[in-house]
Amino acid sequence: MKSILFFLLALTLTPVAAQPLGSDVEGLLVYAREHNPELAAMRYEAEAATQRVNPAGALPDPVLRTELMDITNQGTNRAASLLPAQVGSTRYTLMQNLPWFGKRDLKREAAEAGADQAQGRTAASWADLAAQIKSAYAQ
Known part of the structure; x- marks a missing residue:
């Protein structure tokens, strides 16, 4: 137990060697991949397209229909009604x-082809963004 506490104390006391954001190109690429809103939107769109694959092959929803005939109850002493038990007939x-x-x-x-296209657009967008970052860093 003492060794664990000593390790945690030593860990909190050691200074963290944090590099500034623009110190290397890999750090910039990681930051851009995590924080670029356009790239994040494209990733979410690709994920949504992937999730649409299974429902695309499902059967359409069934339909339940109720038909009430002679709801005015003509020829009887009852008033008009929409309750199935109080109309002429129900189907x-x-x-x-x-x-x-x-x-x-x-x-x-x-749907699978659409998901593949969305993933391809995401990869192409990342390649363009990475190329822009690398060329700006090189200058």
Whole structure:
């Protein structure tokens, strides 16, 4: 226990050799990769495009439809109503659209291609930014 406390005390007392930001090009590149807002936005867009791949191949949402017929209750002594038990007749329909064979796979592949494009745009943007930083540092 004493050795751990001694190590922590020694660690806090040693001066940290912090280099200024522009001292080397690698530090500038790391800083730019972490703090550039355009690059961060492109990374988030690429991540979002990657997350859209699996839902692209899913089935469309099912549809539940309720049809109320003779809601005016004509010919009876009851008033008009929208409650299913108090109308002439009620029909419930559940529908599920099924795409033709291969359509879901094509949508998934298109989403994968979009994700690859977004990642490529991010890499190209980083390459341009890194080239600008390196050329500015060289001058």
